[in-house]
Amino acid sequence: MFRPEIKVVDCSIRDGGLINKWQFTDDFVLATYKALCEAGVDYAEIGYKATKSLFDPKVYGRWRFCDEDEIKKIFNNIELKAKLACMVDIGRVEDKDILPVNDSVFKLIRVACYCRDVDKAIDLCKMISDKGYETTVNIMAVSTNTEREVDEALNDLSKSEVPSVYVVDSYGNMYSEDITLLVKKYLAALPGKTIGIHTHNNRQLAFANTIQAIIDGANMLDASVYGIGRGPGNCCLELLMSFLQNPKYQIRPLLKVIQEKYLPLRDQIEWGYIIPYMLTGCLNEHPRIAIAWRDSAEKDDFVKFYDKLTMPEPVDEIQTNG
Amino acid sequence: MFRPEIKVVDCSIRDGGLINKWQFTDDFVLATYKALCEAGVDYAEIGYKATKSLFDPKVYGRWRFCDEDEIKKIFNNIELKAKLACMVDIGRVEDKDILPVNDSVFKLIRVACYCRDVDKAIDLCKMISDKGYETTVNIMAVSTNTEREVDEALNDLSKSEVPSVYVVDSYGNMYSEDITLLVKKYLAALPGKTIGIHTHNNRQLAFANTIQAIIDGANMLDASVYGIGRGPGNCCLELLMSFLQNPKYQIRPLLKVIQEKYLPLRDQIEWGYIIPYMLTGCLNEHPRIAIAWRDSAEKDDFVKFYDKLTMPEPVDEIQTNG
Numbered sequence: 010m011f012r013p014e015i016k017v018v019d020c021s022i023r024d025g026g027l028i029n030k031w032q033f034t035d036d037f038v039l040a041t042y043k044a045l046c047e048a049g050v051d052y053a054e055i056g057y058k059a060t061k062s063l064f065d066p067k068v069y070g071r072w073r074f075c076d077e078d079e080i081k082k083i084f085n086n087i088e089l090k091a092k093l094a095c096m097v098d099i100g101r102v103e104d105k106d107i108l109p110v111n112d113s114v115f116k117l118i119r120v121a122c123y124c125r126d127v128d129k130a131i132d133l134c135k136m137i138s139d140k141g142y143e144t145t146v147n148i149m150a151v152s153t154n155t156e157r158e159v160d161e162a163l164n165d166l167s168k169s170e171v172p173s174v175y176v177v178d179s180y181g182n183m184y185s186e187d188i189t190l191l192v193k194k195y196l197a198a199l200p201g202k203t204i205g206i207h208t209h210n211n212r213q214l215a216f217a218n219t220i221q222a223i224i225d226g227a228n229m230l231d232a233s234v235y236g237i238g239r240g241p242g243n244c245c246l247e248l249l250m251s252f253l254q255n256p257k258y259q260i261r262p263l264l265k266v267i268q269e270k271y272l273p274l275r276d277q278i279e280w281g282y283i284i285p286y287m288l289t290g291c292l293n294e295h296p297r298i299a300i301a302w303r304d305s306a307e308k309d310d311f312v313k314f315y316d317k318l319t320m321p322e323p324v325d326e327i328q329t330n331g
Numbered sequence: 332m333f334r335p336e337i338k339v340v341d342c343s344i345r346d347g348g349l350i351n352k353w354q355f356t357d358d359f360v361l362a363t364y365k366a367l368c369e370a371g372v373d374y375a376e377i378g379y380k381a382t383k384s385l386f387d388p389k390v391y392g393r394w395r396f397c398d399e400d401e402i403k404k405i406f407n408n409i410e411l412k413a414k415l416a417c418m419v420d421i422g423r424v425e426d427k428d429i430l431p432v433n434d435s436v437f438k439l440i441r442v443a444c445y446c447r448d449v450d451k452a453i454d455l456c457k458m459i460s461d462k463g464y465e466t467t468v469n470i471m472a473v474s475t476n477t478e479r480e481v482d483e484a485l486n487d488l489s490k491s492e493v494p495s496v497y498v499v500d501s502y503g504n505m506y507s508e509d510i511t512l513l514v515k516k517y518l519a520a521l522p523g524k525t526i527g528i529h530t531h532n533n534r535q536l537a538f539a540n541t542i543q544a545i546i547d548g549a550n551m552l553d554a555s556v557y558g559i560g561r562g563p564g565n566c567c568l569e570l571l572m573s574f575l576q577n578p579k580y581q582i583r584p585l586l587k588v589i590q591e592k593y594l595p596l597r598d599q600i601e602w603g604y605i606i607p608y609m610l611t612g613c614l615n616e617h618p619r620i621a622i623a624w625r626d627s628a629e630k631d632d633f634v635k636f637y638d639k640l641t642m643p644e645p646v647d648e649i650q651t652n653g
Contacts, residue, residue, distance in 0.1 A: 184542065184574075185507070185539065185542070185543075210535070212538065212570055212573070213532070213535050213537070213538045213539070213567065213570060214538065214539055215535070216534065216535045216536065216539075217507065217535070217536050217538075217539030217540075218539075220506065220507070221507075236604075245535065245604075247606075247609070248534055248535060248609065251534070251609075251613040252506075260637070261634060261637055261638075264606060264633040264634050264637050265633075265634045267606065267633060268606075268631050268632060268633045268634065272631055281604065282558075282567075282603065282604070284569070284586060284589065284590075287569070287570065287573075291573040309590050309594055310590060311586040311587075311589060311590045312583060312586050312587045312590065315582070315583055315586050316583075
């Protein structure tokens with residue numbers, strides 16, 4: 010599939026950081042970034058921007074904050090061929106954290122929000138856009154929203170200047186038919202805006218759903234190296250590259266960084282096809298319960314986890330006074 | 332998706348045996364079989380039938396041969412709720428190896444062939460069918476055949492009594508659009524016959540492609556527990572169960588056998604998302620070159636493997652007498 014409008018956004022460090030609290034070494038991030046540049050990736054999202062008062066820098070690595078001075082030093086001698094990007098959450102970033110674009114290493118700042126907060130996201134996007142950045146709104150967990158909620162959010166977005174809006178399958182629940190319905194709905198409601206796709210791989214559908222979104226008209230495509238990302242991870246960038254018929258995209262640099270950096274990391278932290286995440290995906294639930302399970306001594310007791318998810322809690326004996 | 336005609340065929344032991352030369356313990360196979368019965372699976376394919384003169388029984392486990400007396404002993408006290416199935420290859424089985432169905436533990440014998448051998452497959456199916464078995468023809472590696480070759484094979488099959496014909500993505504190369512094209516072509520060419528689907532997971536598309544085949548009308552669905560199968564493996568049975576909306580199918584017994592038997596086995600033999608198999612899938616090649624690579628000291632040198640696959644061989648200096 011060749012379409013000149015298509016842009017690829019790698020989110021390896023930003024989404025992968027959800028596994029290890031963004032404790033990536035500078036070397037790891039730079040090796041990833043260089044591979045992305047050689048592979049022709051358009052944007053490299055290297056973390057979140059967040060106010061340091063909200064997260065303890067002793068616990069969270071620097072890619073949780075994306076402090077401009079720190080990032081500038083690290084990327085000092087490197088040609089920024091892939092545009093640097095970061096993400097912000099509603100309420101976790103302040104105006105002072107966002108420099109004017111000409112003073113920043115970043116070109117794209119993406120805003121993640123739930124459907125109910127789309128008004129706040131539009132506001133935050135305006136601030137970011139006014140400072141000269143490219144921006145997007147990523148509506149998370151849309152598989153849990155009713156049709157009315159989605160339509161209302163899209164109606165608000167249609168009246169805004171937000172240039173790009175993402176379909177995000179946060180829980181890795183969607184089938185390609187869901188993707189088609191949403192991408193077409195977004196396109197119809199938001200004429201002139203770019204539609205993006207961000208998938209999770211709970212059910213091994215992340216790549217297939219990304220392909221479907223491309224077919225349906227999405228032009229901003231999220232993926233990550235070797236699928237790194239919380240729990241099951243994301244659409245694998247190397248798979249996406251194999252699908253996109255555009256000579257600017259190269260798979261070979263990705264294979265190199267996978268064998269040199271991602272295979273060793275995968276021995277230390279886990280992501281991929283893991284049954285508890287598969288089950289939360291099937292049940293359209295947030296992965297937090299699976300994360301906790303994988304952190305427990307019962308991590309491989311899939312039956313017990315399944316029962317916990319699906320069996321009704323025992324009814325407590327009703328205490329009466331009579 | 333509920334459709335009463337849908338039947339699920341588990342091929343864990345048959346396809347998984349390609350990894351370990353069918354050296355499964357009886358305990359492993361029985362635990363799998365019991366889980367399949369509890370899960371409501373329709374057919375359990377527990378190996379190949381083959382003439383013992385062709386394979387060394389010291390090297391290959393019993394599930395390579397499926398000797399009736401041996402299998403009968405092992406399944407002696409077990410209710411055969413899921414119909415037992417096995418596979419035969421053209422030229423590797425003799426008439427005497429196939430008992431009349433009433434003397435056999437098997438109910439279904441599937442014939443695997445390449446497009447060019449479909450005439451021999453039809454012949455073999457007739458012999459099997461005349462002995463009272465259900466049967467199918469599984470046309471392998473169809474992603475490498477031209478339209479004319481496929482049409483010719485389907486034309487031959489249309490004139491036969493073969494009741495079921497499979498679309499098989501042997502190399503894990505196909506996109507859902509390829510699946511749609513083939514399933515619709517098979518259905519149109521073979522009115523009244525059942526169409527099956529067998530996918531491989533090289534590009535993480537096995538489950539998505541199986542879903543697409545169901546939507547397009549395939550009613551015999553292959554899958555394996557935890558995706559076990561050569562290289563990247565197959566469509567995961569537990570994922571397929573999560574998609575099929577039929578109360579007879581249960582996911583819980585599969586989770587149990589995965590945690591008790593398949594997780595430990597996965598520590599000994601590998602299958603799943605492995606880059607060399609991803610690459611042969613993308614290039615529409617037989618996995619044998621990736622299998623050899625994964626058996627070598629360079630198994631994790633993905634770049635070298637990629638170069639080997641994609642770079643032209645150096646031209647030898649031409650020897651001349653002048």
